[in-house]
Amino acid sequence: MLSIKDLHASVGGREAGEAGRGDGAEREILRGINLEVRAGEVHAIMGPNGSGKSTLASVLAGNPRFKVTSGEVLFEERDLLALSVEERAREGLFLGFQYPVEIPGVTMANFMKAAVAERRKALGLQTLTASEFLAMTREKAALVGLAPAMISRAVNEGFSGGEKKKNEIFQMAMLAPRLAVLDETDSGLDIDALRVVGEGVTALRRKDNAIVLITHYQRLLDYIVPDYVHVLAGGRIVLSGGRDLALRLEAEGYDGIV
Amino acid sequence: MADQKEILEKRLAGDYEWGFVTDIDTETIPRGLNEDIVRLISAKKEEPEWMLERRLAAYRHWLTMEVPTWAHLKIPEIDFQDIIYYAAPRTGPKHASMDEVDPELLRTFDKLGIPLEEQMMLAGVAVDAVMDSVSVKTTFQAELAERGIVFCSMSEAVRDYPDLIQKHLGSVVPHTDNFYAALNAAVFSDGSFCYIPRGVRAPMELSTYFRINAAGTGQFERTLIVAEEGSYVSYLEGCTAPQRDENQLHAAVVEIVVEAEAEVKYSTVQNWYPGDREGRGGVFNFVTKRGLCRGARSRLSWTQVETGSAITWKYPSCVLMGEGSVGEFYSVAMTANKQQADTGTKMIHLGAATRSRIVSKGISAGESQNSFRGLVRVGARAAGARNFSQCDSLLLGDRCGAHTFPTVDVSVPSAVVEHEATTSKINEDQLFYLQQRGLSGEDAVALVVGGYAREVLERLPMEFAVEAQKLLALSLEGAVG
Amino acid sequence: MIFSNIPEVAADEVVAFEAGDHAAEPIVVKGGSGVIRSVKVVLGAGARLRLPVFVLGRGKLALTVDLAGAGAELHLYGLFIAAGMDADINVRVNHLASDTLSRQLVKGIATEAGEAGARNVDAEQGRGEFTGMIFVAKGVQRVDAQQYSRNIQLTPGARIVTRPQLEIYADDVKCSHGATVGGLDEEAIFYMRQRGVDEATARRMQLEGFVADIVSRCPTDDSRVEIAVRIDKLLTQ
Numbered sequence: 001m002l003s004i005k006d007l008h009a010s011v012g013g014r015e016a017g018e019a020g021r022g023d024g025a026e027r028e029i030l031r032g033i034n035l036e037v038r039a040g041e042v043h044a045i046m047g048p049n050g051s052g053k054s055t056l057a058s059v060l061a062g063n064p065r066f067k068v069t070s071g072e073v074l075f076e077e078r079d080l081l082a083l084s085v086e087e088r089a090r091e092g093l094f095l096g097f098q099y100p101v102e103i104p105g106v107t108m109a110n111f112m113k114a115a116v117a118e119r120r121k122a123l124g125l126q127t128l129t130a131s132e133f134l135a136m137t138r139e140k141a142a143l144v145g146l147a148p149a150m151i152s153r154a155v156n157e158g159f160s161g162g163e164k165k166k167n168e169i170f171q172m173a174m175l176a177p178r179l180a181v182l183d184e185t186d187s188g189l190d191i192d193a194l195r196v197v198g199e200g201v202t203a204l205r206r207k208d209n210a211i212v213l214i215t216h217y218q219r220l221l222d223y224i225v226p227d228y229v230h231v232l233a234g235g236r237i238v239l240s241g242g243r244d245l246a247l248r249l250e251a252e253g254y255d256g257i258v
Numbered sequence: 259m260a261d262q263k264e265i266l267e268k269r270l271a272g273d274y275e276w277g278f279v280t281d282i283d284t285e286t287i288p289r290g291l292n293e294d295i296v297r298l299i300s301a302k303k304e305e306p307e308w309m310l311e312r313r314l315a316a317y318r319h320w321l322t323m324e325v326p327t328w329a330h331l332k333i334p335e336i337d338f339q340d341i342i343y344y345a346a347p348r349t350g351p352k353h354a355s356m357d358e359v360d361p362e363l364l365r366t367f368d369k370l371g372i373p374l375e376e377q378m379m380l381a382g383v384a385v386d387a388v389m390d391s392v393s394v395k396t397t398f399q400a401e402l403a404e405r406g407i408v409f410c411s412m413s414e415a416v417r418d419y420p421d422l423i424q425k426h427l428g429s430v431v432p433h434t435d436n437f438y439a440a441l442n443a444a445v446f447s448d449g450s451f452c453y454i455p456r457g458v459r460a461p462m463e464l465s466t467y468f469r470i471n472a473a474g475t476g477q478f479e480r481t482l483i484v485a486e487e488g489s490y491v492s493y494l495e496g497c498t499a500p501q502r503d504e505n506q507l508h509a510a511v512v513e514i515v516v517e518a519e520a521e522v523k524y525s526t527v528q529n530w531y532p533g534d535r536e537g538r539g540g541v542f543n544f545v546t547k548r549g550l551c552r553g554a555r556s557r558l559s560w561t562q563v564e565t566g567s568a569i570t571w572k573y574p575s576c577v578l579m580g581e582g583s584v585g586e587f588y589s590v591a592m593t594a595n596k597q598q599a600d601t602g603t604k605m606i607h608l609g610a611a612t613r614s615r616i617v618s619k620g621i622s623a624g625e626s627q628n629s630f631r632g633l634v635r636v637g638a639r640a641a642g643a644r645n646f647s648q649c650d651s652l653l654l655g656d657r658c659g660a661h662t663f664p665t666v667d668v669s670v671p672s673a674v675v676e677h678e679a680t681t682s683k684i685n686e687d688q689l690f691y692l693q694q695r696g697l698s699g700e701d702a703v704a705l706v707v708g709g710y711a712r713e714v715l716e717r718l719p720m721e722f723a724v725e726a727q728k729l730l731a732l733s734l735e736g737a738v739g
Numbered sequence: 740m741i742f743s744n745i746p747e748v749a750a751d752e753v754v755a756f757e758a759g760d761h762a763a764e765p766i767v768v769k770g771g772s773g774v775i776r777s778v779k780v781v782l783g784a785g786a787r788l789r790l791p792v793f794v795l796g797r798g799k800l801a802l803t804v805d806l807a808g809a810g811a812e813l814h815l816y817g818l819f820i821a822a823g824m825d826a827d828i829n830v831r832v833n834h835l836a837s838d839t840l841s842r843q844l845v846k847g848i849a850t851e852a853g854e855a856g857a858r859n860v861d862a863e864q865g866r867g868e869f870t871g872m873i874f875v876a877k878g879v880q881r882v883d884a885q886q887y888s889r890n891i892q893l894t895p896g897a898r899i900v901t902r903p904q905l906e907i908y909a910d911d912v913k914c915s916h917g918a919t920v921g922g923l924d925e926e927a928i929f930y931m932r933q934r935g936v937d938e939a940t941a942r943r944m945q946l947e948g949f950v951a952d953i954v955s956r957c958p959t960d961d962s963r964v965e966i967a968v969r970i971d972k973l974l975t976q
Contacts, residue, residue: 105948105951
């Protein structure tokens, strides 16, 4: 489903982003990533801080802050890098943000209505009626233990850290993506929230979708059992293995392996 | 709380005056201003023809201008023909030893923590009684010369570095800029010229050097600082020591040019005579200060502590032309009795990714009026510009005024500008807490005000931060009401 | 020594409120011919007023509010949209009595001319200005005043000028103001696009969110709808 070949990406420099920062030289973060993800699989990407994990997630989603300097990414046979941010999303790519942004004044209802409509259009499905939509939101909110009233609140505004992460999984449930890239979804969660999020994501696994979990710690993997574990360091995947690799990392730390 | 008000009232009774003998200059020129006077000034300073031409152009332009009245200030009408525009520099010392100096003055110096040698120099004691300062000065001169740093009076610079002066003088504040800048350009007496060559870091605060070398401060000072690529200098102007001056009107101009990757820190501590409690006398300090951050990633920061003058009118500003250049303004302005201040800054963002920061702390006491006036302008080419401003005012007593007049003017969507301002009186809970721990009412006020101003005082060169703190406390003694 | 060199505008319309809670219908400057509407509001003792104001088109609103009696309160919500024209809001709040309170939230948008605005264009890019003076007279105590000016600048060349001002002659006061100018939150735009919402819609939703809390202060459905429709027209490109 996802095929990444020798992906190089950097941040900074004049062209990076619309904000026109220009405050520093360009820095290469991804230095040749290679990865294959097939339908039905769960891959975990682990690694020390600064290794490029979040950058990989951002680059796949198309964040304009980063510049792809070389390499290729195919998503369902399509050239992902040629698509705009929203086109990638409509094709079925979902990014669970590490730091979900607050958007005052924009309600979850209006936001999700628009997003779900786009996704259904791309899938050739009919738009939902208002009551169908509401029923769907209640169902998906229950999946992650969020109160249904949340749908009338502004996006992430006043949400606790745990609620923000649950909100990411709620949206994943609403949009039913082909590929979900979850960037440190477990950071900042207490034991209970971790279980809820973990079980919620597992419940969304299908034979025809795939999940890439970016995580620093192995504890989330107790709930979402990966098929493959990769270690990202210095902008490259330096080691790959099965579930056991995660346990080894937990016991030995990254220093011993990287 | 009633007794606190009493304490505050008592403090207002403190007087500012002390005896101060001034010799009358032996050389006098007629009062008034006309082309002949301008020529006379230029001739006395033995200036080259090109400098005279500049003065005359400025004078002629000044004649076409009107006195500006837009500030939140009540300025008595100034008779520009009733001023002597040239004063010969003070030649010799006034006193043979410290015994002859007014003990009140010495007590003030002590309270401010000014070192003895400097006290002597400031009081005008004969130089041969101050061996240390002469040797210090010589050492500094050698160090500067070694690095190619030029630091001399403006008069000397006009003679010895004509190319540099011609290139830069008036490039940041042209004589057309405003009424007082035109006047200054026509009749400026003296000032400082500082040039730092490429890649050179000034080895000491030019403050220390400057104080030892302080010539008599003129009424129309003109200062120019040029920092070439990659250079650095920290410059301190002024003095915590109270200064009297026969000349009431001070209209100085300071220009600073900062090239790529260079940094200039300009600090001012100003304690000109503020007038008596009825508001009589006192210096009018109308200053134009501006820096041009011309090169990429150049940096300029202005730090000022203003406690003196009857009327303070100045906006040290930065023109942020170079990409990624940074401008900063930190200010504590205190007014008491009948003083007035209309001060602030202008940050003009022209280049992309430019940043500016403004921190202004106003303190009003007595029947004074203290205004902050600011401008942050982000032009259409200043993509990604950032500004943060914090302007606070503290009111001590209910007969004074504290005002804030900022303007934010933005023409580009990628800029982020944030401005905040708060005006309140001193926190009585804090005062009570300190008093409950044994501090006197006055000391409590001084402590709280010191804390309020700390963010600005921290920016000063170390030795002056301490002095400035004491100056604030001293000013509070005579002012809180 | 008291003086204020910011003159008051002589008002065409004067409205007074007595004690009690009042939720006023919005003052709307619809613009077109460069209308200047000047209004003076006088709040007597115990009068608490919620007032929404809008400048939606080429024009200017000059509003003066006198808090003339103890217990008077002003809650002002304003919005101006300069879409290829000049739109100004000028507010002067005079605290003339002790124990008074004022809260202001004025939002502004400056952008290029939309379809609807095309007929009344001063320039391709709009200029929106807010000047807000909080004045506290001498001897007036226990004043609590806050003012926030929040502005969004959408297109290069469109201009926002905001001047929050404080002129204070008494000391037992708590007065603060804040002003921000920026573009739309790019992070939020990216977030919405990642959920499949196209960029233009994401920007539009954010703008609507931005004005929502001002529009919602209109006391009746009718005024709320009318204003929402006008805003929609102005912002449609």
